[in-house]
Amino acid sequence: MEHQRPKIVDVARLAGVSTATVSRVLSNPQVVSAETRRLVEEAIRQTGYRLNLAARNLRHRRTGGVVALVPNLSNPFFSQILAGIASVLAPAGYNLLVADTRAEGGESLLAYAEPSRADGLIVLDGSLPAEGLSRRVPVVLACEWIPGLAAPRVKIDNRQGAVMAVEHLIELGHTRIAHVAGPPGNVLSEARLAGTEQALAAHGLPAPRVFPGDFTLESGRRAGAEWLAVPRAERPTAVFLASDAMACGFIGEVQHHGITVPRDVSVMGFDDIELVAHMTPPLSTIRQPREAIGRHAAQRLLDRIAGDDRADDTVLPVELVRRGSTGIVAETPV
Amino acid sequence: MEHQRPKIVDVARLAGVSTATVSRVLSNPQVVSAETRRLVEEAIRQTGYRLNLAARNLRHRRTGGVVALVPNLSNPFFSQILAGIASVLAPAGYNLLVADTRAEGGESLLAYAEPSRADGLIVLDGSLPAEGLSRRVPVVLACEWIPGLAAPRVKIDNRQGAVMAVEHLIELGHTRIAHVAGPPGNVLSEARLAGTEQALAAHGLPAPRVFPGDFTLESGRRAGAEWLAVPRAERPTAVFLASDAMACGFIGEVQHHGITVPRDVSVMGFDDIELVAHMTPPLSTIRQPREAIGRHAAQRLLDRIAGDDRADDTVLPVELVRRGSTGIVAETPV
């Protein structure tokens, strides 16, 4: 008879009711009498009817979905944030979709900021253009943020985290402390660098030697190579890197050249990704509450969707995690 | 005047043409005369008109999107596959959305397999129920697969990879070789275990001691603890783990207890995730062509969407990567 996908009128016909009633059974069952409801449900089962979302979305002018824009899915750092987001969104009836801003062309990203595609947007990438994003769907910024954009931000105190990291090194007796920065222009890079400088200055120590980096493993490795190239007597005895991934690259490189951590150099990371607890030595780092960041971001977005237009910031606490990669400064320089 | 989002009729009115013409300018510009087109484009600019995707999708009966279902976004293994997928999908005019099958409830996943939500599905998780998936949208399975489901599969030869790993260890002189398996029931776990057994048998060696695991870092750490608990004289001198993540956990644990890799134990992983090249020692492993897996999966999906109904398998080659974590068996057992 009908090879096509059944529509709501097919169900209605079979159940002997109008399409309106079928629709009510679907989205507002309690207004339909028990008997009619049973009839309709049976008809739905028999026809194998499935709702067409495009049609519902068109009528409702909403999509029931939220899109998260992530700079780089390969960074395990983001996945736990996404889990936190999903844990809040799912009970609220929204589903989460993730798009990688690196993988997709820059232009096409704005396509996600359409009310006809998503009801809201959680942006985890600070390098997106502000102008395209405003005036479209509700947006919340998490972790990174976009300077020009008035939207709620959920973040950590990056500067304070850096201060804690550097003070930990200072407590261990280090005075020549280097920093490996994140990508230039990135808001996180800048805050962490500023915190580093602030902590050193507060303790009367000279400004740090800064090696360039971009948060990636490979850039950490290069920083390691640069550190090795510094004459031994001048080498920083401690290095604070702006991401755990870079710290991994750094440690791998210097260990490969016979350096022992933390005897020859103490290393601090930032993020506390799962892996670094299992390295040899385990990495000392600054823990970000990733799950909580995700949960708060999702909650703020739900608020915004519900009409709350405040654009205030949520700042979550970080935590110093002392592990084996940092130690007291060597008594006798070899 | 109008506070509402402009629709196509607003543009049409301003340009002095019909909605049909505006629509044509949008989706089929060459059929409209140059002059009219200019007029319409100007009107679009002035009104700030943006297409409503729900409406277009409803009419077209397609969405222009593909959903990838990933078991666990925190595993960096998947992100490169996703990059490969996006690199094929984007030029074809499809956009990619990612959903984490762990983060979302099981039931809600089937909601993604709706033609009104996505034009196709790439499933990277073998643990999903087959029945819900068939008969909905075109599906391609990548990496893992679902035994009952007739859909094209893009995968590697897991058994052959395991054989290569074990033969590498045998060449180095090892005879007591252990395996740390993936989660029971997983198709990859089983193929890799089978390959391990096959290679050992082919060389007249006894069946491997098998430690349980589930691909995660933590389960690798536990396997390390179990290995340490084996009396020294009986300890396997080489361990092949079914994932790199587990190998990291394993090495971290045994190094923590004074074991030196590869002197005391050789360790092989599987996957070649970026990080393992930077560990100390760098991990020997089996490389999966992740980017290529993603590209092939996306291409097969496009084929399917275009009506190609074959359900054949694509098998991509793996590669043995020799690094520092494997070495010749120690001459004199300490």
Add this chain to the structure above:
DNA sequence: ACGCTGAATGCAACCGATTACAAAAAGAAC
């Protein structure tokens, strides 16, 4: 001047649900 062809455009039905409003049915009260 007249018919013919093809390009450009408009009309209006359509995609598949939702929902305001109206009508009908069922109870309640007297």
Add this chain to the structure above:
DNA sequence: GTTCTTTTTGTAATCGGTTGCATTCAGCGT
């Protein structure tokens, strides 16, 4: 039995583009 509520159901407009078919008009041949 009649009137007034309250509940249940149906009618038809609507969400916002798309497209088959019809129409208009310019250009061309005879």
